[in-house]
Amino acid sequence: DTAVSQTPKYLVTQMGNDKSIKCEQNLGHDTMYWYKQDSKKFLKIMFSYNNKELIINETVPNRFSPKSPDKAHLNLHINSLELGDSAVYFCASSRGLGETQYFGPGTRLLVL
Amino acid sequence: AQSVAQPEDQVNVAEGNPLTVKCTYSVSGNPYLFWYVQYPNRGLQFLLKYITGDNLVKGSYGFEAEFNKSQTSFHLKKPSALVSDSALYFCAVRDLLYNFNKFYFGSGTKLNVKP
Numbered sequence: 001d002t003a004v005s006q007t008p009k010y011l012v013t014q015m016g017n018d019k020s021i022k023c024e025q026n027l028g029h030d031t032m033y034w035y036k037q038d039s040k041k042f043l044k045i046m047f048s049y050n051n052k053e054l055i056i057n058e059t060v061p062n063r064f065s066p067k068s069p070d071k072a073h074l075n076l077h078i079n080s081l082e083l084g085d086s087a088v089y090f091c092a093s094s095r096g097l098g099e100t101q102y103f104g105p106g107t108r109l110l111v112l
Numbered sequence: 113a114q115s116v117a118q119p120e121d122q123v124n125v126a127e128g129n130p131l132t133v134k135c136t137y138s139v140s141g142n143p144y145l146f147w148y149v150q151y152p153n154r155g156l157q158f159l160l161k162y163i164t165g166d167n168l169v170k171g172s173y174g175f176e177a178e179f180n181k182s183q184t185s186f187h188l189k190k191p192s193a194l195v196s197d198s199a200l201y202f203c204a205v206r207d208l209l210y211n212f213n214k215f216y217f218g219s220g221t222k223l224n225v226k227p
Contacts, residue, residue: 004155031213041200043156043217055213090155097213098206100146103155 003027004104006091012110013081021076021107023091031055032074033092033101034066043090049074050097081111114139114207116186118218125193126226133188133221135203144206145186146215147177151199159201162186173197193225 004025013019025032033056034046047066048056054066063079074091091104116137125131137143144163148156160171167179177188188201200220207214 041150041220043202043220045214048213050213056211092156098144100158100161101156101215102158103148105155106153 004091004093004102006089006104006107008107009105010108010110012112014112015081015083017081018077018079019081019109020078021089021091021109023074023076023104025072025091025093025102025104027093027095027102029093029095029102030071031094031097031099032068032071033094034074034076035090035092035103037088037090037106039087047074047076055097083111085109086111114205114216116145116203116205116216116218118201118203118221120221121219122222122224124224124226127195128192131190131193131197131223131225133201133203133223135186135188135218137184137186137203137205139205143186145177145179146204146206147171147175147186147188148202148204148217149173149199150202150220156202159188193223195225195227198223198225 007022031050033048037043046060049068052068065077068074088106088108090106092101094101146161147159150156160169162169162179170176175190202220203218204215
C-alpha cells in the first residue's frame with residue numbers, strides 16, 4: 001500500500017487553466033506539506049498543515065491555494081496557470097511537527 | 113538563517129569503492145540534520161537523521177553519516193557503493209529557530225556509481 005499518494009502523476013495543461021492536485025496519506029500522520037521542485041531539482045516548501053491548520057505559508061502566489069479537508073488529505077489548487085508553474089510538486093507527511101517527512105511520488109506539471 | 117550546502121553537483125565513484133556525499137550546515141543552535149535520496153521519477157526517501165547523541169548515524173541501505181560539529185558538516189558515506197545507489201541525494205536541516213516545522217533542503221548531489 002502506498003503511504004503517500006498523489007493524483008495525477010502527470011498533468012499537461014494550457015496557460016490560464018485552473019487545476020488541482022490531490023494528496024492522501026494513510027500513515028496516520030498529523031502534518032502534511034507541499035513542495036515544489038524546479039527543473040534544477042531545487043526543492044522548496046510551499047505549505048504545511050498540522051491537524052488541518054495551516055502553519056507554513058511561504059511566499060507563494062495567491063493563485064496557489066491548499067485545502068485540507070481532513071488530516072489524511074491535502075490538496076493543492078492552482079488558478080490561472082503560468083508557464084513558470086511547470087515543475088514537479090511533491091506532497092509529504094510527518095507524524096508531527098518537525099518529524100521525519102515521507103514523500104509522495106510527485107506530480108509532474110507542464111504548462112504549455 | 114538555517115541552511116545546508118552541498119558543494120558537489122555530481123559525484124562519480126566506481127562500484128565497490130567507498131563513497132562520500134558532502135553536506136555542510138549553517139544553523140543557530142543545535143542542528144537537526146537529515147539525508148534523503150531521490151531515484152529517477154520518484155519522491156524523496158528518508159535515509160537517516162541526526163538529532164543528538166552518537167556522531168555516527170546509521171541509516172537505510174547501508175548508508176551512514178558523520179556529524180562533525182567543528183567542521184559543521186554532515187557527510188553521507190557508504191563503505192562499498194552499488195550501481196543501484198545511483199540517485200540524487202539531498203541533505204536537509206530543520207529550522208529550530210523560527211519555524212521548527214520547516215525544513216531547508218540542499219541543492220542535491222547526483223551520485224553516479226559505475227560498474
